[in-house]
Amino acid sequence: MKTLPSQKAWQPACVLLVSMAVALMALAAGVLRAFDPASAWFFPPCPFRALTGFLCPGCGTLRGLHELLRGHVAAALRLNPLMVLSLPFIGCSSASSAVEALTGRRLLRVFVPPACIWMLLAMIVLFWILRNTPLFTTA
Amino acid sequence: MYCRSCGAPNDDNAWKCIKCGAVLQGAAPAVSTTPPITIPNYLWQAIACTVLCCWPLGIPAIVYAAQVNTKVGQGDIEGARNSSQNAKMWCWIAFGSGLVVGVLYLAFVVISAMLQQKRGS
Numbered sequence: 001m002k003t004l005p006s007q008k009a010w011q012p013a014c015v016l017l018v019s020m021a022v023a024l025m026a027l028a029a030g031v032l033r034a035f036d037p038a039s040a041w042f043f044p045p046c047p048f049r050a051l052t053g054f055l056c057p058g059c060g061t062l063r064g065l066h067e068l069l070r071g072h073v074a075a076a077l078r079l080n081p082l083m084v085l086s087l088p089f090i091g092c093s094s095a096s097s098a099v100e101a102l103t104g105r106r107l108l109r110v111f112v113p114p115a116c117i118w119m120l121l122a123m124i125v126l127f128w129i130l131r132n133t134p135l136f137t138t139a
Numbered sequence: 140m141y142c143r144s145c146g147a148p149n150d151d152n153a154w155k156c157i158k159c160g161a162v163l164q165g166a167a168p169a170v171s172t173t174p175p176i177t178i179p180n181y182l183w184q185a186i187a188c189t190v191l192c193c194w195p196l197g198i199p200a201i202v203y204a205a206q207v208n209t210k211v212g213q214g215d216i217e218g219a220r221n222s223s224q225n226a227k228m229w230c231w232i233a234f235g236s237g238l239v240v241g242v243l244y245l246a247f248v249v250i251s252a253m254l255q256q257k258r259g260s
Binding site for chain 2 (some may be wrong): 044124
């Protein structure tokens with residue numbers, strides 16, 4: 001029987017890469033859980049905010065992840081709602097990519113309708129503008 | 140389900156079409172032997188760069204990711220491949236620059252902390 005490409009053996013390079021990524025993420029999560037970016041001295045500030053003084057769509061992500069890792073969902077939502085809402089998507093997709101890299105088999109076969117992506121883009125830009133107005137007071 | 144050769148509606152468990160007799164299950168249709176064209180749009184990487192890298196350079200990557208799926212929907216495979224390349228490039232630009240800024244900042248604070256300690260002792 002001919003072997004399908006989806007049944008190929010795991011590539012050592014991919015295994016190394018994926019395990020390194022997982023280890024790095026675990027390490028980062030450990031550090032981020034232990035230290036609050038709002039007060040610890042070694043977390044980098046947002047370059048956009050440092051240069052312009054305005055918040056960017058990603059501002060508050062580190063502090064938000066710190067709160068999430070400690071189980072404070074409401075605090076994380078206040079710091080960066082966009083990050084909290086996009087985490088499930090990023091998590092599922094990255095896990096799917098990792099599985100695909102390892103086994104050659106695609107878990108998620110989702111074609112996101114282009115209109116959804118354009119809407120998401122509009123939402124991100126709108127969030128970016130609005131969070132620099134008095135409507136948003138935190139982060 | 141519907142018969143692949145004549146389109147007649149059939150029971151989901153039927154193995155042969157009630158109208159034309161074509162085999163409904165088991166034998167894969169000729170189309171599926173060639174893998175469907177999948178063009179990566181790097182959407183999750185783009186969103187991750189925008190939201191997690193603390194850096195708005197991920198925005199162009201999302202624009203290109205949207206273009207990929209728009210063009211695939213229109214049947215413009217060549218254009219979709221181009222947009223896919225651009226989406227990938229912007230993801231790397233956003234991720235790389237975020238990483239460089241982060242590492243430089245870390246090096247800067249560590250060195251200045253060490254210098255301060257030296258001066259204090």
